[in-house]
Amino acid sequence: MRGYLAWGLALASLIAAGSAQAADKLCKLEITGNDLLQYDKTELKVAADCTRVELTLKDSGQLPVQTMGHSWVLTKTPDMQAVLDAGQKAGAANNYEPVGDKRVIAATKLVGGGQSTSVTFATAGLTKGGDYTYFCSFPGHAALMKGKFSFG
Ligand code: CU1
Numbered sequence: 001m002r003g004y005l006a007w008g009l010a011l012a013s014l015i016a017a018g019s020a021q022a023a024d025k026l027c028k029l030e031i032t033g034n035d036l037l038q039y040d041k042t043e044l045k046v047a048a049d050c051t052r053v054e055l056t057l058k059d060s061g062q063l064p065v066q067t068m069g070h071s072w073v074l075t076k077t078p079d080m081q082a083v084l085d086a087g088q089k090a091g092a093a094n095n096y097e098p099v100g101d102k103r104v105i106a107a108t109k110l111v112g113g114g115q116s117t118s119v120t121f122a123t124a125g126l127t128k129g130g131d132y133t134y135f136c137s138f139p140g141h142a143a144l145m146k147g148k149f150s151f152g
Helices: 002-019 077-090
Strands: 026-033 043-046 052-059 073-076 116-122 132-135 146-151
Touching: 026 043, 073 077, 077 132
Parallel strands: 026 052, 043 146
Antiparallel strands: 052 116, 073 132, 132 146
């Protein structure tokens, strides 16, 4: 029975792969935040052939998430301030990120010193050459913790 199930799953994934329009390509990005309100990168680039992005956020600091938490939020640059404002109202329980807000393209939870987290998102909704910014949603951090995100 177990053998039939495995065979069935293998066949199903072959069919799924064969019917896909374009090859799925997962591209991985990594960024680190620290206790000095800094990301280690001011720009992140994703090639046009990436269909999905896996962003891993690491916190190289020592301080706990309550006092020096970091997140990674991606929006169109013109949406950044409004999303930040809405996030402050959403509070710590929601990682200072507005729940269900369509302006948020991708977002991680908050992490503290020594922790890491990741988020995977599709690039289908991104415009090649579009103006995107990533930032930390923790109160007061985005003034320093932000960068440019390019696709394509
Ligand atoms: Cu932060």
